[in-house]
Amino acid sequence: MSTSFVCLVKEQFTIMIISLGRTVAALGVAGLFLFSGQGWTIAADGPVAAPPTSSIEQALTQVTSEDESIRGAAVRVLIEQGDVSLVPRLEEIRATADRSIRQAIKPLMDLLKNRAKLTSPSTDVRRSAAADLGSSGNPSVIPWLDAARANEPNKWVRYTMEESVALIKLASDDPSIKAAAADKLGELGSQNGVPVLKQLVAAGDGAEATESQKTVAKAAGVAIDRIETWGVWSNVIETFFRGISLSSILLIMSLGLAIVFGLMGVINMAHGELMMVGAYATFVTQQCFTAWFSSDVFDWYFPAALPVSFLVAAVFGWVLEATVIRFLYGRPLETMLATWGVSLVLMQAARVYFGDLTAVIAPVPLRGGAQVMVGVYLPYNRIFIIALSIICVLAIYYTLFRSNLGLRVRAVTQNRNMSACLGIPTRKVDSYTFAFGSGLAGIAGWALTMVGNVDPGLGQNYIVDAFMVVVTGGVGKLAGTIVASLGIGGLNKLIEPYSGAVYGKVFILVLVILFLQWRPAGLFAMKGRDAD
Amino acid sequence: MSDRTTDTNRGGGLAFWAVGFILLVAMPLLNVLPPEDSWLHLSDFSLNRFGKFLAYGILALGLDLIWGYTGILSLGQGVFFGLGAYCMGMHMMLTIGKESVYGSDLPDFMVWNQFKELPLFWYPFYSFPVAVIGAVLVPMLFALVFGFFAFRSRIKGVYFAIITQALALVAWLVFNRNDTKLGGTNGLTDFKQVLGYRLSEPGTQRGLYILTVLCLGGAYLLCRWIIRSRAGRVLIAVRDSEKRVVFSGYTPANYKLFVFVVAAALAGLAGMLYAPQVGIITPAQIGVLPSLEMVIWVAVGGRGSLAGAVLGAVSVNYGRSVLTNYFPELWPFILGGLFVLVVLLFPDGLVGMIRKGKSLLSSRKTGEGKAAVSEGKR
Numbered sequence: 001m002s003t004s005f006v007c008l009v010k011e012q013f014t015i016m017i018i019s020l021g022r023t024v025a026a027l028g029v030a031g032l033f034l035f036s037g038q039g040w041t042i043a044a045d046g047p048v049a050a051p052p053t054s055s056i057e058q059a060l061t062q063v064t065s066e067d068e069s070i071r072g073a074a075v076r077v078l079i080e081q082g083d084v085s086l087v088p089r090l091e092e093i094r095a096t097a098d099r100s101i102r103q104a105i106k107p108l109m110d111l112l113k114n115r116a117k118l119t120s121p122s123t124d125v126r127r128s129a130a131a132d133l134g135s136s137g138n139p140s141v142i143p144w145l146d147a148a149r150a151n152e153p154n155k156w157v158r159y160t161m162e163e164s165v166a167l168i169k170l171a172s173d174d175p176s177i178k179a180a181a182a183d184k185l186g187e188l189g190s191q192n193g194v195p196v197l198k199q200l201v202a203a204g205d206g207a208e209a210t211e212s213q214k215t216v217a218k219a220a221g222v223a224i225d226r227i228e229t230w231g232v233w234s235n236v237i238e239t240f241f242r243g244i245s246l247s248s249i250l251l252i253m254s255l256g257l258a259i260v261f262g263l264m265g266v267i268n269m270a271h272g273e274l275m276m277v278g279a280y281a282t283f284v285t286q287q288c289f290t291a292w293f294s295s296d297v298f299d300w301y302f303p304a305a306l307p308v309s310f311l312v313a314a315v316f317g318w319v320l321e322a323t324v325i326r327f328l329y330g331r332p333l334e335t336m337l338a339t340w341g342v343s344l345v346l347m348q349a350a351r352v353y354f355g356d357l358t359a360v361i362a363p364v365p366l367r368g369g370a371q372v373m374v375g376v377y378l379p380y381n382r383i384f385i386i387a388l389s390i391i392c393v394l395a396i397y398y399t400l401f402r403s404n405l406g407l408r409v410r411a412v413t414q415n416r417n418m419s420a421c422l423g424i425p426t427r428k429v430d431s432y433t434f435a436f437g438s439g440l441a442g443i444a445g446w447a448l449t450m451v452g453n454v455d456p457g458l459g460q461n462y463i464v465d466a467f468m469v470v471v472t473g474g475v476g477k478l479a480g481t482i483v484a485s486l487g488i489g490g491l492n493k494l495i496e497p498y499s500g501a502v503y504g505k506v507f508i509l510v511l512v513i514l515f516l517q518w519r520p521a522g523l524f525a526m527k528g529r530d531a532d
Numbered sequence: 533m534s535d536r537t538t539d540t541n542r543g544g545g546l547a548f549w550a551v552g553f554i555l556l557v558a559m560p561l562l563n564v565l566p567p568e569d570s571w572l573h574l575s576d577f578s579l580n581r582f583g584k585f586l587a588y589g590i591l592a593l594g595l596d597l598i599w600g601y602t603g604i605l606s607l608g609q610g611v612f613f614g615l616g617a618y619c620m621g622m623h624m625m626l627t628i629g630k631e632s633v634y635g636s637d638l639p640d641f642m643v644w645n646q647f648k649e650l651p652l653f654w655y656p657f658y659s660f661p662v663a664v665i666g667a668v669l670v671p672m673l674f675a676l677v678f679g680f681f682a683f684r685s686r687i688k689g690v691y692f693a694i695i696t697q698a699l700a701l702v703a704w705l706v707f708n709r710n711d712t713k714l715g716g717t718n719g720l721t722d723f724k725q726v727l728g729y730r731l732s733e734p735g736t737q738r739g740l741y742i743l744t745v746l747c748l749g750g751a752y753l754l755c756r757w758i759i760r761s762r763a764g765r766v767l768i769a770v771r772d773s774e775k776r777v778v779f780s781g782y783t784p785a786n787y788k789l790f791v792f793v794v795a796a797a798l799a800g801l802a803g804m805l806y807a808p809q810v811g812i813i814t815p816a817q818i819g820v821l822p823s824l825e826m827v828i829w830v831a832v833g834g835r836g837s838l839a840g841a842v843l844g845a846v847s848v849n850y851g852r853s854v855l856t857n858y859f860p861e862l863w864p865f866i867l868g869g870l871f872v873l874v875v876l877l878f879p880d881g882l883v884g885m886i887r888k889g890k891s892l893l894s895s896r897k898t899g900e901g902k903a904a905v906s907e908g909k910r
Contacts, residue, residue, distance in 0.1 A: 261690075265690070267690050267693075267694065324872060324876065327876055328875065328876070332689060332690045333603075333605045333689065333690065333693060334875045334879070335875075336605070336690065336693055337605075337824075337827060337828070337831065337871050337875050338871055338872045338875040338876060340824055340868075340871055341828075341867070341868040341869065341870065341871020341872040341875070342868065342871075342872060343868070344864050344865075344867055344868030344871065345864070345865055345868035345869065345872075347864065348861070348864035348865055348868070349865075352861060464694075464697060464698050464701045464820070467694045467697065467698070468694065468698055470694075471690075471691050471694050471695065502702075502705045502706055502708075502709055503706075505701070505702050505705055506702050506705075506706060509695075509698050509699065509702050512695070512698070513678075513681050513682065513687075513695060514681070516682075516685050516687050516691070516695075517681060517684065517685040518685075520685045520686050520687060520691075521691075
């Protein structure tokens with residue numbers, strides 16, 4: 001269980017923990033009864049006396065006993081006195097034992113393994129071990145967790161340990177311990193505790209509830225309130241973050257589209273496929289690094305792929321402009337159809353050449369994420385994309401407003417004929433700008449390899465949204481694109497929890513159409529007579 | 533410009549009746565009369581397939597009306613097609629009755645999805661007339677509302693194309709969902725009968741084919757009538773210069789809305805005829821890509837020519853059905869290539885090529901080539 005669990009934790013720890021919590025809390029209670037047959041005993045504090053080898057040996061033989069009480073006692077001894085070195089021997093016993101004994105030994109082995117993992121060098125492993133121990137519901141592990149916490153450098157592992165201890169104590173027989181644990185869980189904002197706390201509240205509501213049950217229920221109720229308030233806030237923050245993250249993906253995609261649209265009045269339907277080209281360029285760079293360089297420098301493939309994907313996509317775009325779009329000048333609808341044709345060809349070419357599914361391995365610094373608060377977990381790859389979009393915007397601002405090409409682009413965008421009269425080679429400007437816009441698509445593709453697979457349909461996932469961004473933003477200013485992608489991306493994620501992704505999209509389409517009632521040419525329309 | 537549109541139909545009377553005769557009389561007869569092994573024999577499968585293409589032809593007529601004549605590129609015709617097809621499909625699902633796999637009154641997919649009872653909006657579709665009228669009326673109403681908002685705010689050109697594409701995407705997403713209660717990804721299928729005629733009988737399919745031809749003929753005449761009317765001239769004027777139309781005192785939005793609704797009605801009609809002939813309708817047939825393919829039918833046939841639209845729909849789909857059979861991997865290349873080639877080199881499609889060939893033969897004054905180029909503007 002543990003390896004797959006660790007992987008999962010790496011990817012989606014928050015979601016995992018919430019869903020796990022529900023099942024686990026129930027399991028924990030069940031496990032408790034399984035282990036401590038006659039009821040609750042808090043393990044003695046203080047250092048455990050050096051284990052007399054004989055008692056362990058004795059327990060190892062007793063653990064296969066038919067008598068449940070003997071077996072339970074043996075298991076307890078092994079938990080209290082044993083360590084991970086017993087696992088191979090237990091494994092042996094388990095191989096020959098019958099089903100009920102195997103069932104008794106399995107949790108025991110898990111406990112011992114997890115205990116060993118508490119001192120692992122990896123924080124993720126330590127944390128998941130602590131969570132596992134908490135879900136075992138076995139009170140004997142409390143001293144382990146307390147001891148480990150004292151030496152634990154990582155804040156979030158300490159948090160999980162505390163949470164696990166409180167979860168176990170919550171199942172105690174002593175109402176005062178129970179109430180204190182509920183209080184602790186409330187303080188920790190622990191979503192995992194909610195199911196058990198709710199059971200306690202329900203127990204306190206019953207007609208024949210004892211006085212102590214009522215006190216515990218009261219404490220539990222307060223704790224649930226605290227946790228839920230906290231949950232609302234963390235949810236708000238996470239939604240906000242997801243919205244920003246989607247917005248930046250849309251933004252990186254739309255920037256190239258919008259510049260070209262502003263300049264040439266052309267929507268490049270193959271833009272998504274130029275992104276795909278960028279993503280495959282990244283993939284190929286990765287393959288080259290695997291084949292040619294030692295694994296020490298493997299992670300450098302990713303930065304190396306940035307210029308590669310930009311250039312490859314730019315070349316594709318340049319060729320596309322020179323062979324197709326150039327001849328359709330002034331016919332935007334035909335251009336759309338032709339570029340759509342190109343996109344079909346590119347997609348199928350990728351499918352035939354690369355097959356359906358290829359993935360890029362994220363470089364180490366982009367794996368995992370940062371937990372900033374309880375229940376708020378920000379994956380590094382998303383943070384990376386947000387940062388990249390900001391850099392892209394800055395770079396484009398610089399290009400457009402500080403460079404020679406930018407000056408010309410702006411001139412041609414404003415008035416093509418006049419610029420031509422003043423000696424600006426408008427066709428060259430078109431060609432370079434198109435290549436530049438395509439290169440931006442390549443960068444978008446490069447970034448998208450971090451959030452998904454590289455597959456021929458990569459470009460299709462977000463492209464219609466990107467078109468909407470361009471249409472809503474208008475072509476006059478980059479600010480339009482930025483605001484529109486923030487608006488569409490943010491709204492998308494804001495609505496999603498309430499209406500589901502699909503109806504969120506419906507809602508956005510309706511909103512965009514209504515918005516265009518008010519501003520038919522987008523947020524920032526070109527002013528002047530030439531704007532048609 | 534108007535010169536050209538009348539040109540399309542010069543001598544068109546004879547051709548219309550000739551083609552009508554072939555489609556309506558000759559092909560069904562070839563299906564029925566010759567013995568199966570004769571080379572003249574047209575198999576049930578071929579006839580059925582051809583009927584499907586002709587249904588697409590009806591849709592292409594509407595698309596040509598809006599794109600070829602009015603210059604509005606709608607990338608969402610698949611939605612209207614789908615609405616029509618689903619209306620008919622719902623009726624046919626309900627007439628399956630106890631013959632379904634699960635023997636329930638409910639359609640099979642509802643049994644899988646554990647619906648207890650029929651959703652309310654399904655009830656009217658027990659009635660055949662409601663289904664038929666709905667198949668045309670629902671797309672029309674939808675187009676009316678969508679088009680009203682779109683044209684009122686003067687969304688046009690690229691903007692309109694993108695909005696309609698988003699519409700196609702959204703419709704595809706919505707139809708894909710199970711909670712829309714329209715069969716989700718699997719769509720509606722396993723139809724058994726329509727008006728008591730078994731769909732598995734060749735006779736029924738032949739009847740549907742003939743019905744499709746008649747509808748196509750009717751749609752063609754309707755479109756021709758629209759094009760030749762005063763309103764049709766305004767439509768063409770909108771395509772060529774919308775501003776001048778405004779300055780001449782017309783309200784282009786109304787004309788555009790009108791033609792958009794007519795196109796939607798034709799697409800719905802096409803969907804209605806398509807569903808029983810093909811026997812299945814799924815979201816995959818109405819999404820972004822199918823909607824774009826519909827545009828390419830018209831482009832290949834020749835935009836701005838009604839006959840061309842039908843010709844394009846039939847020829848592209850025939851090509852597709854043959855090629856995907858032999859080279860499934862090649863089809864997207866061919867389709868993509870067609871998009872590019874037609875747009876770049878043959879803006880008037882097959883009809884344009886035929887016309888060019890004719891004019892070369894009769895060595896008339898050249899100059900049409902130039903006209904065609906200038907015409908390409910939006």
